[in-house]
Amino acid sequence: xxxxxxxxxxxxxxxxxxxxxxxxxxxxxxxxxxxxxxxxxxxxxxxxxxxxxxxxxxxxxxxxxxxxxxxxxxxxxxxxx
Amino acid sequence: xxxxxxxxxxxxxxxxxxxxxxxxxxxxxxxxxxxxxxxxxxxxxxxxxxxxxxxxxxxxxxxxxxxxxxxxxxxxxxxxxxxxxxxxxxxxxxxxxxxxxxxxxxxxxxxxxxxxxxxxxxxxxxxxxxxxxxxxxxxxxxxxxxxxxxxxxxxxxxxxxxxxxxxxxxxxxxxxxxxxxxxxxxxxxxxxxxxxxxxxxxxxxxxxxxxxxxxxxxxxxxxxxxxxxxxxxxxxxxxxxxxxxxxxxxxxxxxxxxxxxxxxxxxxxxxxxxx
Numbered sequence: 001x002x003x004x005x006x007x008x009x010x011x012x013x014x015x016x017x018x019x020x021x022x023x024x025x026x027x028x029x030x031x032x033x034x035x036x037x038x039x040x041x042x043x044x045x046x047x048x049x050x051x052x053x054x055x056x057x058x059x060x061x062x063x064x065x066x067x068x069x070x071x072x073x074x075x076x077x078x079x080x081x
Numbered sequence: 082x083x084x085x086x087x088x089x090x091x092x093x094x095x096x097x098x099x100x101x102x103x104x105x106x107x108x109x110x111x112x113x114x115x116x117x118x119x120x121x122x123x124x125x126x127x128x129x130x131x132x133x134x135x136x137x138x139x140x141x142x143x144x145x146x147x148x149x150x151x152x153x154x155x156x157x158x159x160x161x162x163x164x165x166x167x168x169x170x171x172x173x174x175x176x177x178x179x180x181x182x183x184x185x186x187x188x189x190x191x192x193x194x195x196x197x198x199x200x201x202x203x204x205x206x207x208x209x210x211x212x213x214x215x216x217x218x219x220x221x222x223x224x225x226x227x228x229x230x231x232x233x234x235x236x237x238x239x240x241x242x243x244x245x246x247x248x249x250x251x252x253x254x255x256x257x258x259x260x261x262x263x264x265x266x267x268x269x270x271x272x273x274x275x276x277x278x279x280x281x282x283x284x285x286x287x288x289x290x291x292x293x294x295x296x297x298x299x300x301x302x303x304x305x306x307x308x309x310x311x312x313x314x315x316x317x318x319x320x321x322x323x324x325x326x327x328x329x330x331x332x333x334x335x336x337x338x339x340x341x342x343x344x345x346x347x348x349x350x351x352x353x354x355x356x
């Protein structure tokens with residue numbers, strides 16, 4: 001991969017990770033976590049671990065985001081802290 | 082206190098980053114991982130198991146025990162969600178019915194029921210938004226294709242990336258899409274809770290059972306070469322078929338657990354009203 005693109009994806013991973021734990025809105029946090037998973041999926045694919053990338057895309061970005069959204073739907077959207 | 086916590090986190094991160102400098106470079110052929118067992122897998126996997134995708138061969142054959150217990154872990158996660166979240170009996174929530182021709186909504190407080198008929202009354206969730214025709218039609222159209230793709234992922238794991246875990250998750254996701262685009266009850270009537278629980282247990286049983294059949298034919302547990310007695314082809318093809326059998330088991334187990342976790346989470350354990 002072109003190293004500039006690689007750097008951009010890595011930066012986005014860190015930005016998504018920091019944003020996911022710092023936003024007050026838990027629904028936004030769940031979506032940011034999904035975005036984080038997609039970026040990680042890209043990185044896995046670039047490093048040649050296509051099976052891991054596939055798992056990350058389906059489990060990390062797909063189903064676990066849905067689980068988070070379902071949990072937020074049944075609890076509360078705002079964090080206490 | 083916050084500054085102290087930040088300091089500790091920064092220090093730990095710094096130490097971890099410093100430790101990564103000792104790692105071998107990415108793709109280094111002389112790294113310990115690349116000189117110990119990897120060359121053997123890369124050279125022998127195709128001739129020993131007739132599976133071109135080395136990852137699948139390692140996961141389901143050479144490291145069959147690991148994958149079997151991973152499947153058990155997923156099954157245990159589903160059981161834990163069931164034990165923690167499932168509530169039996171009638172929901173305490175009030176019921177809402179919508180009269181389809183007129184659109185009038187009836188609110189019933191004493192937990193009694195109205196008989197549901199397609200052109201008369203339909204039950205709706207407490208937080209109900211009118212069905213969007215585009216979303217409903219598109220999701221109904223998409224679900225079979227998603228399921229077909231999931232079956233392809235499971236079956237084609239021998240040749241391309243994929244396998245039981247990913248295929249099972251996609252199969253589960255297709256039912257979850259149904260639950261989101263229609264409502265949870267329509268998904269639960271299509272995949273009832275008991276069927277779902279039986280499926281997830283059956284998946285683990287298929288995996289362990291394949292290993293047990295190998296033992297019955299005199300081979301070691303999960304040594305699929307023992308299946309050559311009942312399958313066409315030699316020992317190498319038998320290992321390929323054995324990998325396929327356990328992938329199916331993993332797929333079924335993962336699908337059941339994903340649907341169970343979603344429906345329990347989205348309905349607070351009542352399995353009546355959900356996202």
